[in-house]
Amino acid sequence: MREIVLDTETTGLDPARGDRLVEIGCVEIVNRFLTGRVFHRYLNPQRPMSPDAFAVHGLSDAFLADKPVFKDVADEFLDFIGEDQLVIHNASFDTGFLNHELKRLGKGPISPSRVVDTLMIARRRHPGQQNSLDALCARYGVDSSRRTKHGALLDAEILAEVYAELTGGKQSSLILGEFGSGESGGSKAEVEAQAARQVRALPEIHLLTPDEIDKHRAFIAEMGEKALWNAYLKTD
Numbered sequence: 030m031r032e033i034v035l036d037t038e039t040t041g042l043d044p045a046r047g048d049r050l051v052e053i054g055c056v057e058i059v060n061r062f063l064t065g066r067v068f069h070r071y072l073n074p075q076r077p078m079s080p081d082a083f084a085v086h087g088l089s090d091a092f093l094a095d096k097p098v099f100k101d102v103a104d105e106f107l108d109f110i111g112e113d114q115l116v117i118h119n120a121s122f123d124t125g126f127l128n129h130e131l132k133r134l135g136k137g138p139i140s141p142s143r144v145v146d147t148l149m150i151a152r153r154r155h156p157g158q159q160n161s162l163d164a165l166c167a168r169y170g171v172d173s174s175r176r177t178k179h180g181a182l183l184d185a186e187i188l189a190e191v192y193a194e195l196t197g198g199k200q201s202s203l204i205l206g207e208f209g210s211g212e213s214g215g216s217k218a219e220v221e222a223q224a225a226r227q228v229r230a231l232p233e234i235h236l237l238t239p240d241e242i243d244k245h246r247a248f249i250a251e252m253g254e255k256a257l258w259n260a261y262l263k264t265d
Contacts, residue, residue, distance in 0.1 A: 034116040036184040038086045041079045044129035049074035054181030065248040068109040069182040071096040086179045099130045120146035169194040
């Protein structure tokens with residue numbers, strides 16, 4: 030299944046008050062694996078950056094002055110995301126800005142029905158705890174040391190790792206819930222053995238071409254040895 034993990038940076042908090050997008054970052058995942066395909070653009074917001082926003086992402090008016098405006102990249106962005114599911118942390122913020130920009134161009138909005146909000150997933154799984162992206166990285170052992178400031182593409186890459194963990198990822202212990210409902214009546218050891226057999230029985234995924242796999246491996250290599258995606262790479 031193809032999904033797009035997405036993040037944005039903005040000039041402020043409220044598009045209704047004139048705040049605009051300044052960065053869009055998207056990474057493509059297929060069955061929870063990064064493919065290496067990304068969409069990344071800095072944008073000229075045609076308005077000054079707020080000091081609070083600059084403190085978060087460090088994108089200055091001077092840096093953004095020669096960047097394209099949203100209308101110049103809108104079709105390319107929409108082509109990249111297609112009709113596939115979008116994975117976003119605190120999705121109402123990002124989709125609010127995206128839909129505001131799309132409305133300005135007379136284009137249809139991104140429907141909430143195609144969006145997975147990882148913040149909502151995290152709140153259900155970890156009620157009463159901190160569920161910011163940084164907190165989730167710490168909880169799941171995702172390396173976020175490169176994240177000295179917010180950046181849309183980097184945050185999308187990190188969120189892809191967090192999303193894999195939130196939704197079960199490679200952790201066989203999370204699969205046990207499917208077998209441990211009491212229907213089998215077996216002991217814990219029997220349930221674990223059943224889960225292990227089921228995991229081994231899953232077919233390998235052959236959706237990527239050899240060239241795409243090579244690009245994927247090169248992309249993962251750039252993330253460093255501590256990146257959890259290294260654990261997904263098939264070893265000989």
